[in-house]
Amino acid sequence: MRDAVQATWGWDDAIQQAIFLERWDPSEREIVVVDGEDVGVISVTRGDAEVFLELIEIDPRHQGRGIGTRIIRDLVAETHGRGLPLRLHVLRANPAARRLYERLGFTVAEERSERYVMTCDPPRQ
Numbered sequence: 694m695r696d697a698v699q700a701t702w703g704w705d706d707a708i709q710q711a712i713f714l715e716r717w718d719p720s721e722r723e724i725v726v727v728d729g730e731d732v733g734v735i736s737v738t739r740g741d742a743e744v745f746l747e748l749i750e751i752d753p754r755h756q757g758r759g760i761g762t763r764i765i766r767d768l769v770a771e772t773h774g775r776g777l778p779l780r781l782h783v784l785r786a787n788p789a790a791r792r793l794y795e796r797l798g799f800t801v802a803e804e805r806s807e808r809y810v811m812t813c814d815p816p817r818q
């Protein structure tokens with residue numbers, strides 16, 4: 694996330710370390726494992742009105758291999774199976790991630806100063 698964070702707020706090791714220590718809660722994280730190897734982390738909040746993908750980060754050595762696509766597709770299927778939208782935030786400074794989400798059916802629901810709120814709504818019955 695460094696490039697997008699740097700472009701949005703600037704990068705400061707001490708600030709990033711403090712944010713990490715304050716907000717990193719392992720109990721809310723799920724580790725992505727492929728062929729027995731830890732390759733990433735996600736965090737999902739499953740609510741009654743929507744499901745929110747709080748975090749998805751794949752180890753740079755494993756990016757671009759379709760892992761993110763697979764995870765998000767599965768999550769969309771699960772969420773739409775409950776008749777709910779899947780939502781997420783993406784920084785304006787992260788156009789590659791936004792492109793991926795658009796390819797997977799997400800649209801921009803709201804434009805904020807630093808980020809977009811994106812949604813993938815369930816098909817109408």
Ligand SMILES: CC(C)(COP(=O)(O)OP(=O)(O)OC[C@H]1O[C@@H](n2cnc3c(N)ncnc32)[C@H](O)[C@@H]1OP(=O)(O)O)[C@@H](O)C(=O)NCCC(=O)NCCS
Nearest residue numbers: 694749750751756757758759760761762783789790792793
């Ligand atoms: C975004 C991310 C989760 C996608 O997972 P992935 O397994 O690499 O994605 P896939 O292989 O399924 O799909 C490839 C697409 O992901 C996007 N992508 C690839 N590398 C990326 C990167 N470093 N940062 C952001 N998006 C990236 C591109 O849209 C790419 O498609 P393209 O090759 O046509 O440009 C992953 O690249 C990542 O962790 N990036 C850094 C952290 C981040 O940006 N997280 C999302 C925050 S909203």
